[in-house]
Amino acid sequence: MDLLNHNGETALARATRKGWAHCARLLLTYGANPQPMATDGHPLVVSPLHLARQMHQTAIEKDILTRSVAMENRMLEIVKATIPKHISLLEPGHLVDTKTSSFFPIQLISEEQLSRFVLYFKTPPGYEMVDVNNSLGVKGSSSSDELILVYVVRVQLLDGHIRHWLTGPGFDTVRLSFNGTRRHCTRMPGCTEYPGLCVYSVASAIKSGGLNTLCLDSPSSAWKHGSLDTQSSSSPCSTPSMVLIGAYRVRIDVTSLIQASAGLTFGGPNKPTIYIPRSVS
Numbered sequence: 001m002d003l004l005n006h007n008g009e010t011a012l013a014r015a016t017r018k019g020w021a022h023c024a025r026l027l028l029t030y031g032a033n034p035q036p037m038a039t040d041g042h043p044l045v046v047s048p049l050h051l052a053r054q055m056h057q058t059a060i061e062k063d064i065l066t067r068s069v070a071m072e073n074r075m076l077e078i079v080k081a082t083i084p085k086h087i088s089l090l091e092p093g094h095l096v097d098t099k100t101s102s103f104f105p106i107q108l109i110s111e112e113q114l115s116r117f118v119l120y121f122k123t124p125p126g127y128e129m130v131d132v133n134n135s136l137g138v139k140g141s142s143s144s145d146e147l148i149l150v151y152v153v154r155v156q157l158l159d160g161h162i163r164h165w166l167t168g169p170g171f172d173t174v175r176l177s178f179n180g181t182r183r184h185c186t187r188m189p190g191c192t193e194y195p196g197l198c199v200y201s202v203a204s205a206i207k208s209g210g211l212n213t214l215c216l217d218s219p220s221s222a223w224k225h226g227s228l229d230t231q232s233s234s235s236p237c238s239t240p241s242m243v244l245i246g247a248y249r250v251r252i253d254v255t256s257l258i259q260a261s262a263g264l265t266f267g268g269p270n271k272p273t274i275y276i277p278r279s280v281s
Contacts, residue, residue: 001027001030001031001032001110002032002033002036002109004036004042004045007046008042008044008045008046009046010032010033010036010045010046010048011027011032012024012027012028012032012033012034012036012048012064013036013046013047013048013051015027015060016048016051016052016055016057016060017051017055019055019057019060021057021059021060021063024048024060024063024064025060025063028063028064028067028160029157029160030157031108031110031157031240031242032108033107033108033109034048034049034064034067034068034071034105034108035047035048035049035064035068035105035106035107036048036107037104037105037107037119037120037121038119038120038121039117039118039119039120040116040118040215043120048060048064049061049064049065049068052064068100068105068106070161070162071106071108071162071244072100072101072102072105072106074153074155074162074164074244075102075106075151075153075244075246076101078151078153078164078197079101079149079151079246079248082197082199083149083250086252086253087147087250087251087252087253088250088251088253089101089248089249089250090146090249090250090251091249100246101246101248102246102247102248103121103124103148103206103212103246103247103248103249104119104121104246104247106244106245106246107119107244107245107246108155108242108243108244109242109243109245110240110242110243111154111240111241111242111243113243114152114171114174114216114217114218114243115217115218116215116216116217116218117215117216117217117245118213118214118215118216119213119214120211120212120213120214121211121212121214122210122211122212123206123207123208123209123210123211123212125209127206127208127249145251145252146249146250146251146252147201147202147203147249147250147251147252148178148201148202148204148206148247148248148249148250149188149199149200149201149202149247149248149250150176150178150185150199150200150201150202150214150245150246150247150248151197151198151199151244151245151246151247151248152171152174152197152198152199152200152216152243152244152245153166153196153197153198153243153244153245154166154167154168154171154196154197154241154242154243155241155242155243155244156240156241156242157242162244165196165241166194166195166196166197167194167195167196168195168196168241169195170195170196170198171195171196171198172195173218173219174198174216174217174218175216175217175218176200176202176214176215176216177213177214177215177217178202178204178212178213178214178215179204179206179207179212179213180213181204183204184202184203184204185200185201185202185204186200186201186202186203187199187200188200188201202247214247216245
């Protein structure tokens with residue numbers, strides 16, 4: 001559904017260009033990515049949202065924004081419910097046009113795409129000027145206590161709405177690399193009751209004013225075996241599962257961390273666990 005043609009357009013972008021509002025809505029209902037980004041082999045991708053605005057397709061623009069906001073809210077709900085108490089969520093600094101708590105618009109992809117999913121995103125222009133209180137004018141502050149948390153969350157589309165589905169096959173084989181390296185990417189231990197949630201901490205510095213690369217991949221044999229054999233038995237319905245991907249800027253409160261558990265660090269053997277309250281499921 002999100003395959004690109006030689007012009008860098010997805011099916012949603014083509015429907016937007018033609019003014020086919022009902023077709024665009026149907027594509028969104030069945031899981032079209034509302035804001036696709038540049039990816040491996042496709043450095044230029046037409047944004048359906050920008051195209052809808054340029055061509056004054058207000059109905060399509062509204063549908064795309066509605067889906068994007070729903071995805072953002074669902075993901076942010078999980079992020080806020082699962083980050084440890086000693087970690088604060090920061091505003092990354094944003095392009096004015098696409099306000100989101102993630103470094104890039106939340107991506108909606110199929111589970112099959114996790115075999116290799118690459119996206120490129122620019123460092124937000126206000127990245128270095130945002131502090132823990134979201135105030136401007138921070139100069140000389142150290143980023144050594146900051147991390148990037150990459151969330152991979154399994155969801156389902158029921159009647160065109162995003163629903164959590166944190167069970168099913170786990171993401172054990174999925175690996176993350178950031179800006180071309182896995183050296184600073186650590187998978188955080190999660191709750192065994194929710195294998196449909198995967199969180200990575202990235203200690204690598206983001207490129208100031210540059211282009212960043214995020215890559216998720218999984219060995220083809222392992223992913224094929226896991227997805228085909230477990231989906232039929234674990235899926236509560238025939239609707240294919242999808243995946244939400246977002247990356248969040250966080251800051252560690254070192255004092256609270258030490259008080260909560262002496263010696264607990266992201267790099268040590270006793271890594272903090274991501275817990276999910278049952279009210280989220």
